[in-house]
Amino acid sequence: MWDYSEKVKEHFYNPKNAGAVEGANGVGDVGSISCGDALRLTLKVEPETEVILDAGFQTFGCGSAIASSSALTEMVKGLTLDEALKISNQDIADFLDGLPPEKMHCSVMGREALQAAVANYRGEEWSDDHEEGALVCKCFAIDAVMIEDTIRANNLHSVEEVTNYTKAGGGCASCHEGIENILSKVLAEKGESFNAGGAAVAAPVAASAAPEAPKLGTLARIRKIEAVLDAIRPALQADNGDVELVDVDGKNIYVHLTGACTGCQMAAMTLGGIQQRLIEELGEFVKVIPAAKESLVSMGA
């Protein structure tokens, strides 16, 4: 089963604005029956102000398609058409507290229905430039069409280049066979062949082999550590967390994570991220160790 947010479930179980709006003057029909998701958005727009007075949806589709449709209608009501057109598919996904990568196209469909309905209201032709392929990279939700187009446009020849341009394959790396197959296909069209090289992964570079950075004095080193933590802090504070430097003992850097970070299952990842940044900035291997302030004081005694 998909990992849907509570917000998605709420909008699926109790959709808002289901059905066609009475006296609608803007209608957008988008989607693909072959893919199993299609949406009709109906808008009632006040001609003088172009404010959307009412919005309704009819959707043939899965749980997240219905939830995205419901969210979209809630988001656009009361906005002017120009304001509404600024809504991106990411906005729709954010409104729902996120969608699984396989389901991001449901939010794309919502945005396109909006464009189509506005075009219909304004008496314009709306044509869709959206083409969707099979999902290849699940970490970053990149589909085959996107990868193919990027390979063609930029004359790419390796999985690494594809990752640099599209992010596809940059996460868990399980989709590299799929990306190689696309590269083979696209390069074959040009009469070239795809050469993957060997299958081995480069050996991890030992930390000690990293280029020697000029050694910092103790005070300069601590200042540098503080500077790195200061740079990370806003991101943590955004999630109601914080980080404090407790002590530095040779290669061991003791930090105190507070707020939402404490006990959160992401804490280990956060620590790993901080450690990575510190290693990069200091040019030496360090170990970031979580510490409660008090316990360390007593330990140090």
Place this chain on the structure above:
Amino acid sequence: MSDIYLDNNATTMVAPEVFEEMKPYFCEQFGNPSSLHSFGNKVGFALKKARKQVQDLLGAEHDSEIIFTSCGTESDSTAILSALKAQPERKEVITTVVEHPAVLSLCEYLESEGYTVHKLEVDSKGRLDLDKYKALLSDKVAIVSVMWANNESGTIFPVEEMAKMAAEAGVLFHTDAVQAVGKIPINLKESAISMLSLSGHKLHAPKGIGVLYLRRGVRYRPLLRGGHQERGRRAGTENAPAIVGLGKACEIAAEHMAFENTEVKAMRDRLEQGILAAVPNCFVTGDPDNRLPNTASIAFEYIEGEAILLLLNKVGIAASSGSACTSGSLEPSHVMRAMGIPYTAAHGTVRFSFSRYNTMDEVERVIQEVPGIVAQLRKLSPYWGENGPVENPDAAFAPVYA
């Protein structure tokens, strides 16, 4: 009220008797069956018994024809790749368009490696054309691989007849029987089937255990080399607890074969009849005259399967669907499309698959819940009007793109 599990073609509960039988083989009888000492020896005897129990359910002539593997997929891959390795001059494979991905994905890969794969098509009820099949058989074909029963529609293929035709043409015949074993009687010694795959977790044994039946005398090349286990045909230390469990599960399945085809079938039939009577615009897919006793596949028009499953799940009913969204792919079930079912219905197919642990009370509860769920989703559908589908639905709603 407890939840209702109607997804037994996906996987089944481990039968309590099976679990009991397995228990000693974790902490007490943990020995390696290959070892000479008493720790291993006892396990060796337990495997021998299990092999016999599997042999009996399949009606195989010899117990040495049973090779334990890790799953149905491994058995499928082993069978097909063995046939290609053992007969390198034969570069063709015959299969069907409705096979499980365990076979279809492998065949697609083989095509990319230069093999020719013939995929037999099916009619609107999921049936094969045996004349077309016959015409494809030749000494260029390394193996035919055709499922015994379809996992989605439950439709049964005439594999015994097809195996005979293959044998007459001098071609190996493999069947993926993971959905059939334990649900319908099988008697391999009377058949011309060369190889058969089964999967433990489809018949109340645990996950992680499968079998490849290999008819004595069939030329064979192992997939895994390394040890002498399974007479050198599948190396790797035996999964003793799971093998013991599978043996017990086969024994129980044989005892319940009549029950499966009377009581379980009656529950399935009542569910279909109850839903079809209460819900407009829905139909049964597959071949109603020739299918597994436990499977009901119903297409609900103008709504999408994942949405149906989520609402069923909310009221404690577990089923599965052939919609694109439930699989994360862009297309609805290849099985439904192969039968020519239109997109507006293919996305709305729901499979209810029973086991002997279901009850008639559960069936009645499902019949009560389904009509409301379907109506709720149709109210949201652009294809649905006040009291039925809008007039000329495809013209009334024709969205842009693809």
